[in-house]
Amino acid sequence: xxxxxxxxxxxxxxxxxxxxxxxxxxxxxxxxxxxxxxxxxxxxxxxxxxxxxxxxxxxxxxxxxxxxxxxxxxxxxxxxxxxxxxxxxxxxxxxxxxxxxxxxxxxxxxxxxxxxxxxxxxxxxxxxxxxxxxxxxxxxxxxxxxxxxxxxxxxxxxxxxxxxxxxxxxxxxxxxxxxxxxxxxxxxxxxxxxxxxxxxxxxxxxxxxxxxxxxxxx
Ligand code: E4P
Numbered sequence: 001x002x003x004x005x006x007x008x009x010x011x012x013x014x015x016x017x018x019x020x021x022x023x024x025x026x027x028x029x030x031x032x033x034x035x036x037x038x039x040x041x042x043x044x045x046x047x048x049x050x051x052x053x054x055x056x057x058x059x060x061x062x063x064x065x066x067x068x069x070x071x072x073x074x075x076x077x078x079x080x081x082x083x084x085x086x087x088x089x090x091x092x093x094x095x096x097x098x099x100x101x102x103x104x105x106x107x108x109x110x111x112x113x114x115x116x117x118x119x120x121x122x123x124x125x126x127x128x129x130x131x132x133x134x135x136x137x138x139x140x141x142x143x144x145x146x147x148x149x150x151x152x153x154x155x156x157x158x159x160x161x162x163x164x165x166x167x168x169x170x171x172x173x174x175x176x177x178x179x180x181x182x183x184x185x186x187x188x189x190x191x192x193x194x195x196x197x198x199x200x201x202x203x204x205x206x207x208x209x210x211x212x213x214x215x216x217x218x
Contacts, residue, residue, distance in 0.1 A: 001175045004053070004183040006165070008035040010045035012186040017050050021193075024052035026127075026163070026183040028083070028107070029059060047077045055105045055125070057083035066093040074102045081105045081124060086114050091121060098122045105161065112146035119156035125181065130173075131164035141173045148178050168192055 002023040005016050008031040016022040025046055032039040046054060054077070058069040070082040070093065082097070083105045084090040094104055103124040109115050110133060118126045128147060130140035147160055161181040162174035168191050174182035184192075209216075 001179060002181045003171075003189070004055075004161070004181055005189060006031065006163070006183040006185050008032045008039065008042050008046070009186070010035075010037075010042050010049065013046050014049050016186065016189055021189055022050075022052070024054060024079075024181070025050055026055040026083070026105070026161070028057050043076075047079065050079065052079060053081045053103075053125075054079045055081045055083045055107075057107065058085075061085070061087070061089060063089045063092040063096075066090065067096060070097055070102055070104070071100075083107045083127075086118060091117055094118070094121045094123055107163070110143070112143055112150060115147040115160075116150055119151055119154070119158045122156075123158045125159045125161050127161045127163040127183075129164035130162055130170055131166040133164075134166065141177060144174070144177050144179065 003021060004024040004026050005013055005022045006026045007013055008027040013025055035042050056073050058066045060066045060069055066084055073080050073082050081103045084093055086106045086109050094106060097104055098121060105125040105127055106118040106123045107127045109126055109128045115126050128144055130144060133140035133143060144162060159180035161183055162179040163183050165171060165182060165184045165188055168188060171182050171184060171192060
């Protein structure tokens with residue numbers, strides 16, 4: 001499973017890319033605002049840092065506006081994946097962009113039926129928002145598993161991206177359900193690496209060796 005960072009903050013992206021932890025990036029208008037720096041500058045920095053899929057979202061809500069933005073965004077860099085909302089207008093734009101070979105990430109997906117339409121129209125990525133479903137008392141993993149089953153039934157090539165991650169548990173659920181990608185906030189990526197038993201275990205190994213008075217091998 002590929003891991004993406006869900007961030008428009010170039011410093012966070014750089015740190016995770018250089019550590020070899022991430023394969024790509026997802027952004028959205030809210031994350032652009034949260035990054036607190038000029039959005040264009042942030043995206044340019046991310047584009048030079050990461051050689052992997054970078055999802056950039058359109059701001060238009062009508063098909064024509066989405067098409068105009070999508071074509072311009074795709075020209076920015078070969079790694080750009082255009083994020084479109086999964087609305088009737090978004091699906092119309094997807095139908096036109098697929099034959100143009102513009103790679104799309106259909107966002108704000110909350111149901112298996114929305115994902116079915118996205119798969120039929122051959123999007124590059126579908127993004128079910130798990131955290132937002134769990135936040136309101138649904139069981140997001142059920143929806144994700146349904147999407148996986150539907151895509152496997154019909155050999156859809158659209159990649160399933162587990163979005164809106166709230167915890168390391170979501171990352172494990174994504175991997176177990178056979179998602180192609182999970183996109184994580186910076187803090188969650190950091191949490192994946194750490195375990196308190198690793199830290200205490202290492203400290204004890206070193207303390208035991210030091211107390212033994214043995215010489216290191218090298
Ligand atoms: C994914 O591409 C979205 O940007 C993101 O995962 C949304 O997550 P949120 O629910 O934390 O805003």
